[in-house]
Amino acid sequence: MNFHTRKWVKPEDLNPNGTLFGGSLLKWIDEEAAIYAMCQLDNKKVVTKYMSEINFVSSARQGDIIEMGIIATDFGTTSLTLFCEVRNKITRQSILTINKIVFVNIDENFNPVPHYKTEITYSQDKFKD
Template sequence: METTMNFHTRKWVKPEDLNPNQSLFGGRLLQWIDEEAALYAIIQLDNPHVVTKFISEINFISAPKQGDIIEIGIMATAFGTTSLTMKCEVRNKLNRQSILTIDKLVFVNLDRDGNPVPHGKSAITYVKDRFPAM
């Protein structure tokens, strides 16, 4: 399994993302994480039909403020028959301060009718490796 977390998505904390305490609203951050994890699952399972099944304890460590640039890291930790388990870390892009961790996010692979279906994957793959070199 992958040993290092990849941080592909960056977000800029804007005024509309703030809570009454003038820090990033947790619900907005969870929305961004769920979207990033879904995209990661879609790419890994090579199927646009995936759903969030489970998110474990969410550990908020620090509160980003307006103007901060954050980055979201997702890493696969296990492949089940129909599922993909990942973990997540969010950190400040500029100073690397940890903002949030989630130990377990589980997504399920679905068929076109919305039923769980085996995905046949057992390891992380990269899009660049799925196509012949040009």
């Protein structure tokens, strides 16, 4: 799994305990996962269908740099299932894992449509000269 997206934990991202607010982290994850799904399915129209149990393993504090790793684990007819891990960039300590995030490929009328994808596509394979 590659960890590409990084976020710097700032004061506005904190909860009253002085640690990263879970809602902020989940927003970042949903956005990153949606972008990953769009790239894998070659479609800007995808929707989040399901997120499994969210396992908060440790906390992040102001000034920490976190990174998100996402990888496709299953390709359905109209869906794509992802795994996500968030970790501290410096210490590599895991902050959160989500075993299943499911996205559905949709058309302009918001109906599920087949995507015909069966395996992970890497950006270096998509943008060849």
